[in-house]
Amino acid sequence: MKPLTPKRLAWICGSLAVVLLSVVVISLRVGAVPISVIDLIVSLGRVAIGRSDQLPSEYSLIVFDIRLPRILLGILVGAALSVAGTGYQALLRNPLADPYVLGVSSGAALGAIISLIVASRASIAMPLAAFAGALATTAVVYFLGRRGGQIDTHTLLLVGIITASFLSAGIMFLMTTLSGGEQRGITFWLMGDLTSTKTPVGLGVLFTVLLIAIGAIYSTAADLNLLLSGEQEAMHLGVDVPRVKLVVYVSASLLTGLAVSVSGAIGYVGLLVPHVMRLLFGADHRLLIPTTALGGAIIIVIADMLARTIVAPTELPVGAMTALAGAPVFIYLLRRRLQ
Amino acid sequence: MSNATLNTSAASPARSAAPAELRLSVEQASYSYSAADRPAPLFTLEATSLHAHRKELVAIVGPNASGKSTLLRLLSGALRPLSGRVQLDGFEVGALDPRTRARRIAVVQQESPLLFPVRVDEFVLQGRHPYGQTLRFETAEDFAIAEQSLAQVGATHLRGRWMHRISGGEKQKVVLARALAQQPLLLLLDEPTLHLDIGAQVELLQQLRALAQSHGYTIVVVTHELNLAAEFADQVALLHRGKCLRSGTPAEVYRRDLLEQVFGASLEVETRPSGRPHVTPLARREDLRS
Numbered sequence: 239m240k241p242l243t244p245k246r247l248a249w250i251c252g253s254l255a256v257v258l259l260s261v262v263v264i265s266l267r268v269g270a271v272p273i274s275v276i277d278l279i280v281s282l283g284r285v286a287i288g289r290s291d292q293l294p295s296e297y298s299l300i301v302f303d304i305r306l307p308r309i310l311l312g313i314l315v316g317a318a319l320s321v322a323g324t325g326y327q328a329l330l331r332n333p334l335a336d337p338y339v340l341g342v343s344s345g346a347a348l349g350a351i352i353s354l355i356v357a358s359r360a361s362i363a364m365p366l367a368a369f370a371g372a373l374a375t376t377a378v379v380y381f382l383g384r385r386g387g388q389i390d391t392h393t394l395l396l397v398g399i400i401t402a403s404f405l406s407a408g409i410m411f412l413m414t415t416l417s418g419g420e421q422r423g424i425t426f427w428l429m430g431d432l433t434s435t436k437t438p439v440g441l442g443v444l445f446t447v448l449l450i451a452i453g454a455i456y457s458t459a460a461d462l463n464l465l466l467s468g469e470q471e472a473m474h475l476g477v478d479v480p481r482v483k484l485v486v487y488v489s490a491s492l493l494t495g496l497a498v499s500v501s502g503a504i505g506y507v508g509l510l511v512p513h514v515m516r517l518l519f520g521a522d523h524r525l526l527i528p529t530t531a532l533g534g535a536i537i538i539v540i541a542d543m544l545a546r547t548i549v550a551p552t553e554l555p556v557g558a559m560t561a562l563a564g565a566p567v568f569i570y571l572l573r574r575r576l577q
Numbered sequence: 578m579s580n581a582t583l584n585t586s587a588a589s590p591a592r593s594a595a596p597a598e599l600r601l602s603v604e605q606a607s608y609s610y611s612a613a614d615r616p617a618p619l620f621t622l623e624a625t626s627l628h629a630h631r632k633e634l635v636a637i638v639g640p641n642a643s644g645k646s647t648l649l650r651l652l653s654g655a656l657r658p659l660s661g662r663v664q665l666d667g668f669e670v671g672a673l674d675p676r677t678r679a680r681r682i683a684v685v686q687q688e689s690p691l692l693f694p695v696r697v698d699e700f701v702l703q704g705r706h707p708y709g710q711t712l713r714f715e716t717a718e719d720f721a722i723a724e725q726s727l728a729q730v731g732a733t734h735l736r737g738r739w740m741h742r743i744s745g746g747e748k749q750k751v752v753l754a755r756a757l758a759q760q761p762l763l764l765l766l767d768e769p770t771l772h773l774d775i776g777a778q779v780e781l782l783q784q785l786r787a788l789a790q791s792h793g794y795t796i797v798v799v800t801h802e803l804n805l806a807a808e809f810a811d812q813v814a815l816l817h818r819g820k821c822l823r824s825g826t827p828a829e830v831y832r833r834d835l836l837e838q839v840f841g842a843s844l845e846v847e848t849r850p851s852g853r854p855h856v857t858p859l860a861r862r863e864d865l866r867s
Binding site: 241242243244331333459460461463464466467468470471473474475476477478479516521522524 | 653655674675676678679680682683684686690691692693694695699703704706707709712713714715720759
């Protein structure tokens, strides 16, 4: 066995960070207006040394005002949803758990829309309402997904999917109170969309919350490894089970609320990414959580790049891309479990 | 109920040198499941007392639903008694924080379900969890102790194998190794012989006896195997319908009338030359005739 050392952790995460950076550079280049790599590096270099005033104005506009914020948002959302998925999988002891499949994303979306109607404008209330929606939905699905005091894998998934469709109906109902223009915007947002880079609060704040929530889940990483063999087992091995469950429940809901409030319901990322990372690096959460965060960021940046290029000049919602890739994987994993 | 603490000499001569220190003390501990806990009929474990020393192997026997597992959960600190006390070296086990408790008490459950594949050595390292820091990167000492634990149960050769690819008997050894890696004072096993053939059962009990002697563990085993308990245990506690009917040496507890009443079967109890009892189930005469 290769033991997990801080060095190995740093190596793997560093490599993934390099991959992420490369994907970001490629993604900055790709689009309706092609920009050469050299120009891009020169521009990035100028920004880095604080001389952004020397940039050609069209680059500045396209790269730094349009593409970069969108990519940063993608990184945020990808990392948040993937780590939330990893957290739910450990918390619910269900490898098929994902914020979208469990209906938690829909709950967060419903919360966000209610805040839009009540507060009428995107504000700090929106991510908070999304967080509340995620918390409430997770609790409901958790309690309805139990059979005889135990969480039942398939009951849980069924409850999640039905909850999602129920909440979607609620969202449809609420949307009838909105004007036509707003309706179209929200429909696109619901499918998972990174185009509205006007976030309710600054990207800096969002990234801070992201890091705190991921950090909180990461602090329980060693405990989560044991929680996978059951709560009794984990308790006997020294895990403070109620505390760990609370931390993961609140943090995963916060991550989902955060992601949904800025980008709508992007599905299957929380399922796909942890599975790929487990195949690559094993099931140890001390390695899985950071690699999942980076992997989620990479996947979303790539998916968004495809979403805005394959049918250019029109765009697909990024949620459509992730569902195209994720749904078949979900079916495959489900069938493999049933056998 | 006879006081089991009086029992010492006959069962294990190796221990006769000095009176062993009292380690586990259960005083009139009772428990009752509330309706919310389980859908089954409400179950109550009536006030039970039990005392176990260092290096002692205690067997808890009794029919199904007699309260064996409940008693074990009280000992492990998973449940806190509604009345009475469960103390390990003078500390109330239910009041210890999970980490401290896991350094003193290790539990081998009937099933160790796995959600994702894990290798044998990683599994054993889990036993070092209560000793680690926040992220618990394993130290050289942790690896050495895990390795030593595998060796103690004779499972070093399984090291790199996947947990879900080894046999039931092998798995039982690895789960025991993980418990040993916790370096506990008290080792609790819930029906460890359940899926083992007779050879593996004897091997396991011999191992437990040897470990108790060499490392000073106090070991409590819940089992259905009356004869294994009689052969290897220093002390037996017989439970029936939530009551501890009797505890003491196997010879004190294994009375024919008592066992027949508890298990509802015709039994014969003999005393073997070693002084330990042996139980043989008897077919009723009418069964034989047909």
